[in-house]
Amino acid sequence: MFYKSPPPKPSYSAGGYSAHRVPLELHDINRRRLCDRLKQRQDVPEGAVVFLEGGKSQPRHSGDTEDLFRQESYYHWAFGVLEPDSYGAIEVDTGRSIVFLPELHESYEIWMGKIQPPEHYVEKYVVDEVHFYKEEDDAKIVEVLKSKNPSVLLRLKGMNTDSKKTSKPAQFKGIDQFNLNDTTLHPEITELRVYKSEREIDVIRAACAIAGEAHKAVMRMARPGNYEYHLERFLSLVMLPVRSVLVIYSRL
Numbered sequence: 001m002f003y004k005s006p007p008p009k010p011s012y013s014a015g016g017y018s019a020h021r022v023p024l025e026l027h028d029i030n031r032r033r034l035c036d037r038l039k040q041r042q043d044v045p046e047g048a049v050v051f052l053e054g055g056k057s058q059p060r061h062s063g064d065t066e067d068l069f070r071q072e073s074y075y076h077w078a079f080g081v082l083e084p085d086s087y088g089a090i091e092v093d094t095g096r097s098i099v100f101l102p103e104l105h106e107s108y109e110i111w112m113g114k115i116q117p118p119e120h121y122v123e124k125y126v127v128d129e130v131h132f133y134k135e136e137d138d139a140k141i142v143e144v145l146k147s148k149n150p151s152v153l154l155r156l157k158g159m160n161t162d163s164k165k166t167s168k169p170a171q172f173k174g175i176d177q178f179n180l181n182d183t184t185l186h187p188e189i190t191e192l193r194v195y196k197s198e199r200e201i202d203v204i205r206a207a208c209a210i211a212g213e214a215h216k217a218v219m220r221m222a223r224p225g226n227y228e229y230h231l232e233r234f235l236s237l238v239m240l241p242v243r244s245v246l247v248i249y250s251r252l
Contacts, residue, residue, distance in 0.1 A: 010126050020206045024126040026199035027080040028097075030192070034078065035095045037188050038154070044184060047151035050078075050090040053170035057084040074156055074167070077193055081125055087141065087170060088127075091148065096128045098148075100141050103132040142174040152179040158186030214238045 011021035038044045055072040059065065069084050079088045079099060087100040104115050118130040133140040145153075155169035169182050196204065217238045218231050 010123075020203070020210070022080065022203055023199055024080055026197065026203065027078060028126060029197050029199060030077055031079075031090050031097055032095055033192055033197070034189055035090065035092050037192060038092050038184070041184065041188070044092060044154070045151045046093055047149065048092040048181075049145070049148060049150040049153055050092060050185060051145075051153045051155055051170050052078060052088045053156075053168075053172075054079075054081060054086040054088070055084055074189060074193075077189075079125060079127065085135065087133075087172070089145065089148075091150075092154075098129040098131070098144065099125060099127050100131050100133050100144070102135045138172040138174055141172050142177065145178065150178060152181050154185040155180060155182050156185050156189065157182040158190065210239065 010024040034050065038048065038050070052075045053072070054075040055069065057069055058067050060067050071082060071084075075081070075086075075088060078090065079097070081088065081099055081101075083101055085102045089098040089100075090096070091098075099121065101118075101121060106115070109115055118132060121130040122128070129144075131140055131144050153170075153175070156167050157169040159166045167186065169180075214235055218235050221234050222231060
């Protein structure tokens with residue numbers, strides 16, 4: 001008797017199909033947890049919208065080469081979006097999710113391949129809406145948000161007690177046309193990030209397993225005559241075949 005395999009659940013990886021894949025359900029669960037928590041607060045009115053800004057691509061000093069991009073952590077927790085310079089909104093009442101991506105110039109296709117339509121990213125990230133905006137003109141963001149008639153935009157602003165640095169609330173041209181709340185979101189979303197979902201724990205286990213195997217291989221390689229930079233390079237070579245794209249900390 002033959003059984004049909006269930007269809008694979010949507011997932012993504014930062015390193016193509018050979019890297020460990022993260023289920024997009026993880027981010028959907030995070031958004032629902034956040035909405036449920038915010039609904040319990042009396043100071044969050046009906047029609048409230050969470051609005052987050054992703055990380056920015058940064059050139060290296062005055063050159064045209066960009067530093068290796070890593071997504072802003074809170075934004076990635078909520079959406080899983082890998083592209084820089086993006087924004088995300090979550091309607092607290094309904095849980096609907098909206099992602100805003102920068103509109104790419106037609107010359108992008110010469111170097112990076114086909115420019116995908118919004119529908120591609122809706123499917124890629126399993127969100128409800130995706131809109132492109134012009135980086136020099138944020139009118140599209142204003143237009144879409146106004147169509148939702150939000151009572152307030154909940155922005156992220158708060159201090160990281162380890163680094164002592166404060167997260168900057170999302171900004172775009174025209175945001176002053178909306179009611180803004182910069183105090184409610186940070187403590188709630190930070191508390192949620194402390195307690196991991198089962199999906200998050202699965203990803204952490206996979207990352208720890210990869211790192212553990214790589215470090216055991218490096219220890220076997222360590223012997224008199226080898227230098228630290230030899231072991232550092234060997235660690236990178238070992239982690240790539242076992243589906244790791246980046247390391248979270250610089251090697252010591």
